Amino acid sequence: MTVLLSIRDLDVDLGRGGWFADAAPLNILSGVSLDLMPGETLGLVGESGSGKTTLARAVLGLQPVSGGRLWFDGAELTRPADFRAIRRRAALMFQDATASLSPRMTVGEAVTEPFAIHRIAVRNRHDKAAELLAEVGLPPEMAARYPHELSGGQARRVGVARALALKPALVIADEPTAGLDVSVQADILNLMADLKERHGLSYLIITHNLALVRHVADRIAVLYLGRLVETGPTRAIFADPRHPYTRSLIAAEPKPDPRKRRADLAIRGEIPSILRRPAGCEFHTRCPLAREICRVEPPALGDIGRGRSARCHFAETMTEGGRHELEHR
Structure with missing residues (x-):
């Protein structure tokens, strides 16, 4: 099967500007490699500032890359024209659904705007708007409304349409359930799952919500300070995470039973500034299991079998039993 989206050794650097225009650029993403198969849902998780949205923007050509290569459906993306072409076949759902809609455009104008941008003729834009709204469970009269007249859930459905x-x-969804009530979140996730089956979509879902990726993602990729630290099938990662950062993120999920909370795996301190990246393993300043080697030698992203990889010196022994063994070394 042809890989739909392939990313290899992607780097993104940003200039500092202003008084620091002559200084070295900031490295936001470094050596990121990922594959997304047709019909697959990949969850991209990590704290704020880890580079998730920057990666999505780079895939669509909205953020210049400093190194690495990108392919979409077998075609390499190198020129601006290549990225303009991919935007017909890859769509973005923004984190703030209401703010992403122009207050001067009606819902009907907003959902049919892509046809105007890509100069695709539509016989009757009013009928097309009604058709798209019906796909996401909204009545046709919604087309006459303006964004300020929509609820959060309705605005999110308009974004999907x-x-x-x-x-x-491919649909890249940036925090698709942010700011929604729990019941509305479930409705949006069920809608996305239904559309995936109906249209054969692939999803790249960017989120902080681990409960969301556990529910909808086939595979997970975990970013920390712009580096990929763990990838693998969702079920395997939740059952047996092999990087301390992943383990801590999962342990931080709210649990009603206090006996099941894992304070020993809590992440310490704040995420470091990219202006002063820690030496060695960049997570060692916050890792509850850090050892001397972590402070001096950066680990490589290694294959640990069964479609999984992890960037940790102790990934091979990072099982539940191996964790206790490591703590007592």
Whole structure:
């Protein structure tokens, strides 16, 4: 099966600007490699500032890359024209659904705007808007409303309808349930799952919500300070995380039973500044299991079998039993 999206050794650097215009650029993403198969849902997780949204923007050509290569459906993306072409087949759902809609445009105009941008003729835009709104469970009269007249859930559904307009193969969803009530979150996730089956979509879901990726993602990729620290099938990672950062993120999930909370795996301190990246393993300043080697030698992203990889010196022994063994060394 052809890989839909392939990312190899992707680097993104940003200039500092202002008084620091002559200083070395900031490295935001470094050596990121990922594959996304047709019909697959990949969850991209990590704390704020880990580079998740920057990676999504780079995939769509909205953020210049400093190194690495990108392929979409077998075609390499190198020129601006290549990225303009991919935007017909890859859509973006923004984190703030209401703010992503122009207050001067009606819902009907917003969901059919992609046709105008890509100069695709539509016989009747009013009928097309009604068709797209019906796909996401909204009545046709919603097309006459403006963004300020929508609830959070309705605005999110409008965002999904606009993303579906050009029948994309890939949808990149940035925090698709942010700011929604729990019941509305469930409705949106069920809608996305239904559309995936109906249209054969692939999803790249960017989120902090581990409960969300556990529910919808086939595989997970974990970013820390712009580095990929663990990837693998969702079920395997939740059952047996092999990087301390992943383990701490999972342990931090709210649990009603206090006896099941894991304070010993809590992440210490704040995420370091990218201006002063720690030497060695960049997570060692916060890792509850750090050893001397972690402070001086950066680990490589290694294959640990069964479609999994982890960037940790102790990934091979990072099982539940291995964790206790490591703590007593």
